[in-house]
Amino acid sequence: MKDAVKRLNDEYRFNLSEQEIDLVAKQAEQAALLFQPLFEVDVTGITPLEKIDKRLKNKPTFKRGKK
Amino acid sequence: MKVLDLEGLTITTIASLIRKKQISPLELTRRYLDRIKELNPVLNAYLAITEEGAVAAARRAEREISKGKYRGPLHGIPFSIKDNIATKGVTTTAGSKILSDWVPDIDATVVERLKEAGAVILGKTNMHEWAKGSNSINPFYGTSRNPWDKTRIPGGSSGGAAVAVAASLCLAALGTDSAGSVRNPASLCGTVGLKPTYGRVSCFGGVEGTGGYTVNHFGILTKTVEDCALVLRQIAGHDPKDPLSSDEPVPDYTKRSRIPVKGMKVGIIKGYFDECLTGDVRRAFQDALRVLRSLGMKIQDITIPHMDLVPALHAGSSRPEANSDLDQYLRTRPRDFSPGLLYSLIAGLLIPAPVYVTAQRVRRLLCQEFDAAFESVQGIVAPTLFSAAPTIEDCQRGYIEADGKRINLQDRAGNFLTRYTIPFNVTGLPTISICCGFSSSSLPIGMQISAPPFQEGTLFRMAHAYERAAGWYKRKPPL
Numbered sequence: 235m236k237d238a239v240k241r242l243n244d245e246y247r248f249n250l251s252e253q254e255i256d257l258v259a260k261q262a263e264q265a266a267l268l269f270q271p272l273f274e275v276d277v278t279g280i281t282p283l284e285k286i287d288k289r290l291k292n293k294p295t296f297k298r299g300k301k
Numbered sequence: 302m303k304v305l306d307l308e309g310l311t312i313t314t315i316a317s318l319i320r321k322k323q324i325s326p327l328e329l330t331r332r333y334l335d336r337i338k339e340l341n342p343v344l345n346a347y348l349a350i351t352e353e354g355a356v357a358a359a360r361r362a363e364r365e366i367s368k369g370k371y372r373g374p375l376h377g378i379p380f381s382i383k384d385n386i387a388t389k390g391v392t393t394t395a396g397s398k399i400l401s402d403w404v405p406d407i408d409a410t411v412v413e414r415l416k417e418a419g420a421v422i423l424g425k426t427n428m429h430e431w432a433k434g435s436n437s438i439n440p441f442y443g444t445s446r447n448p449w450d451k452t453r454i455p456g457g458s459s460g461g462a463a464v465a466v467a468a469s470l471c472l473a474a475l476g477t478d479s480a481g482s483v484r485n486p487a488s489l490c491g492t493v494g495l496k497p498t499y500g501r502v503s504c505f506g507g508v509e510g511t512g513g514y515t516v517n518h519f520g521i522l523t524k525t526v527e528d529c530a531l532v533l534r535q536i537a538g539h540d541p542k543d544p545l546s547s548d549e550p551v552p553d554y555t556k557r558s559r560i561p562v563k564g565m566k567v568g569i570i571k572g573y574f575d576e577c578l579t580g581d582v583r584r585a586f587q588d589a590l591r592v593l594r595s596l597g598m599k600i601q602d603i604t605i606p607h608m609d610l611v612p613a614l615h616a617g618s619s620r621p622e623a624n625s626d627l628d629q630y631l632r633t634r635p636r637d638f639s640p641g642l643l644y645s646l647i648a649g650l651l652i653p654a655p656v657y658v659t660a661q662r663v664r665r666l667l668c669q670e671f672d673a674a675f676e677s678v679q680g681i682v683a684p685t686l687f688s689a690a691p692t693i694e695d696c697q698r699g700y701i702e703a704d705g706k707r708i709n710l711q712d713r714a715g716n717f718l719t720r721y722t723i724p725f726n727v728t729g730l731p732t733i734s735i736c737c738g739f740s741s742s743s744l745p746i747g748m749q750i751s752a753p754p755f756q757e758g759t760l761f762r763m764a765h766a767y768e769r770a771a772g773w774y775k776r777k778p779p780l
Contacts, residue, residue: 238651248635248647261648264713265620268613269656275607275663282661283515283668 235259235266305332307469308777312528315472316374322366326377330359330421333379337423337470340780345445346464348384350424351391355379358421365419374531376419381471383462384425385432386519387506388412395508396428396458398441398637399630409506410543411475411519411536418535423471426461432477432511433623433642434458435485435718436696440639444693447490448778449744453690456486456718458511459522463490466522467778473532474522477504479512479619481685481722483520484734488685488747491736491776493529493764496520496722498754499729500547502533503540510630513622514545515661516615516726525774526735526765530554533757549755557758558765563597565763567750568678573608574721579688579703585738585746586684592771593682598763603674603681607667608724612714614667615723617660620649668728675753680763684721685747689740691718722749731757733764736773745773 236259243250250258305324318324334352341347362377382388385395387405389412394400408416415422427445429437437445437460445460447453448468455464459476463486466474476483478496487494502519504512511517519536523529534555539548569590578586590600624631624646631650635643674681688703691710695701700709710717725732730751737748750767752759768774 235651239647242647242650246632246635246647248631248643250647254640254644258644258647261644262651265616265648265652268714269617269652269660271610272613272617272656272659272663275610275659275666277659277662277666280662280665282658283664284661 235262238262305329307332307336310469310472311525312374312378312472312523312531313525316378319366319377320371326362326366326421327356327359329377330355330379330423333423333471340468340470343446343451344448344464344468344470345427345443346461346468346470347381347424348394348427348442348461349392351422354391355421355423358416362419362421372419375415375535377421378473379421379423379471380415381423381426381462381465381474382412383459383474383476384428385477385508385511386412386475387508388422388425391425393425393508394442395432395511396430396439396442399634400508401441407506410503410540412506414536426459426465426474428461429458430639430642431627432458432479432482433645435481435716437461437486438693438696447690448780449491450690450742452694453692453744454489454696456489456690458482460486462522463487463492463494466490466492466524468780472523473528476520476522477507477512477517478520478726479517480615480716480726481719483522484685484722484732484747484749485719487522487734489690489745491745491773491778493523493526494520494734495529495533496725496732497533497537497757498547498731500545501537501549501731501755501757503543503546505540505542510623510626513619515622516619518726526733526761526768527555527558529733530558530761547755552758554758554761558761560762562763562766564599565680566599566601566678567593567680567682567763568601568603568674569682570605570608571602573611573724574683576720577687577708577717578684581689581740582684582687582746586748589737589748589767589771590682592767596766596770601678603678605667605670605674607663607670610663610667611724611727612720614660614664614727616715617652617656618664618727621652621657624649664727671728671730672753679752679759681751683749685734685749686718686721689742689744689746725749725751730754731760733760735764735768737771738773739776
């Protein structure tokens with residue numbers, strides 16, 4: 235993760251110190267751990283949420299492989 | 302003309318007096334402006350006071366009403382607007398250094414709609430930098446102070462808005478809520494705070510980068526539930542300028558809020574809302590449930606299987622969205638963000654696209670689980686926060702001590718001050734926070750009530766019944 239932060243530091247010209255790079259890398263690592271369980275959920279056939287609307291609420295979600 | 306006790310005023314009580322010409326909108330506005338001048342140096346609720354515009358609007362209201370052209374219950378009513386909502390000709394900073402001198406040439410749709418109703422805009426309220434936090438400790442504009450105890454935070458990011466309502470520096474405030482930014486400060490300052498259904502209120506004119514797209518909502522802070530219902534009726538409805546706004550009809554919420562609640566069922570989600578709950582909040586919440594039961598409501602446990610994923614869903618949605626909006630400033634003015642926010646935004650750049658898309662897919666599952674729960678209950682109740690207002694010092698050191706325990710305000714799953722509010726941002730469900738008691742240190746405590754999409758009327762009905770039965774809204778901060 236530290237290398238990824240360094241790449242961003244160069245691209246965006248943040249001029250981060252080594253200490254700041256470590257801090258951001260640590261935050262990014264923690265976030266990656268937080269997101270891990272999302273990939274353990276079976277989302278087969280579930281389309282992304284885009285808009286909450288009563289009219290759409292009861293429509294079935296698209297099921298992959300079913301016609 | 303009547304003598305005005307600003308601390309005891311609500312929109313509902315004063316609107317009829319304005320209509321009957323027993324109260325002058327100009328006099329009312331001047332009284333609020335005087336009170337702001339007296340208290341704002343201490344409370345730091347307002348960043349800009351729009352005295353000239355407010356007096357002109359009040360004068361116009363007075364002229365119209367005297368000619369019999371009464372526009373409705375918001376005519377002549379003084380409002381404040383959070384500083385990430387565009388106001389034509391008035392600086393809109395979003396609590397940031399980067400926008401410190403930005404003057405929009407448009408009004409946000411909500412501001413337009415308030416002006417159409419004859420409301421008076423008193424000024425722009427202080428907030429957490431870019432609305433990215435919930436303590437309103439702002440390095441560029443100073444910290445808004447909680448009127449119940451000035452050593453404490455008011456919450457945020459709409460901290461100034463909640464302070465302005467609680468301290469009677471306006472009758473109602475508009476804020477924004479992408480993680481709890483209306484409900485959190487409402488809870489900590491003892492006001493009502495509504496986050497409507499996603500799409501119920503147009504977000505056109507919100508400063509980009511202060512809320513993302515799929516979790517952000519414009520909301521309302523008032524002293525009472527009835528006042529909140531009046532304001533929602535005026536600002537809700539489809540807006541062609543906001544393609545995400547809904548064309549669902551807007552009902553008369555005030556009438557609905559007065560229907561008795563006997564026989565209504567509310568659910569409690571076990572587990573998620575118990576984490577680190579302080580004794581004060583637990584007691585206040587249990588007492589509130591007793592009041593709901595005494596009103597004839599039934600309370601039952603409900604299950605939301607993927608509830609524990611809410612922090613990941615929220616972060617996986619809101620952080621990439623905020624990053625996409627703020628990218629130009631990250632490239633050109635990175636050091637004009639406060640260091641803490643800059644680090645968080647840079648870390649946000651490292652969130653992979655599959656996280657964002659997967660989060661949206663799991664969000665749909667979560668919404669379906671909430672829909673299923675709403676088949677057996679009409680509302681969900683939960684504490685708004687795990688504790689009453691922390692001190693400014695607590696926030697600076699990063700933890701509070703309660704019941705002999707140390708509770709970190711930030712953990713791996715994000716900001717703990719918004720842990721209880723974010724479920725209703727990722728699901729877009731309408732949710733209201735109302736005062737449900739006071740801590741042993743005499744600080745307000747909030748309870749949330751949530752309902753199915755576009756059922757704000759149901760929310761108001763339950764919240765109004767509780768508010769009248771419990772009577773906490775009558776308490777005033779010691780100013």
